[in-house]
Amino acid sequence: MNKPKSKGAPRPRLGESVIVRAPFxxxxxxxxxxxxxxxxxxxxxxxxxxxxxxxxxxPAIPFFDSEPDAGVRSAAWPA
Incomplete structure (x- = not known):
């Protein structure tokens, strides 16, 4: 399973596109x-x-370096 970004790793900027997975x-x-x-x-x-x-x-969804495995229900990662 991928881990959320570690501190010090680049995070997305405001207005940047990401891909989101959520239960809804x-x-x-x-x-x-x-x-x-x-x-x-x-x-x-x-x-x-x-x-x-x-x-x-x-309002709050965890950001990952890359697409996490399917077991992670809510996640965002770079587009």
């Missing part, structure tokens, strides 16, 4: 980073754009 989406979808938090967390806030639905804000 049928499959991973594109999102834009809309919030960054302190260095003590790997969570980011995103605005997701699932096909066939209105966009949705997710």
């Amino acid at each position: 989406f049928a499959k991973p979808t594109v999102a834009l980073v809309i919030a960054m938090y302190g260095d003590d967390t790997d969570d980011i806030g995103v605005q997701a754009f699932p096909l066939g639905r209105d966009s949705l804000q997710i």
Whole structure:
């Protein structure tokens, strides 16, 4: 299983595209980073754009270096 980014590793910038997996989406979808938090967390806030639905804000979702395995239900990774 991939681990969230470690401290000191590059994090996405505001407005950058990421891919998001969450329980309320049928499959991973594109999102834009809309919030960054302190260095003590790997969570980011995103605005997701699932096909066939209105966009949705997710206030905190863990960011990973690459796509995590399927067992991770909520995750964001670089697009």
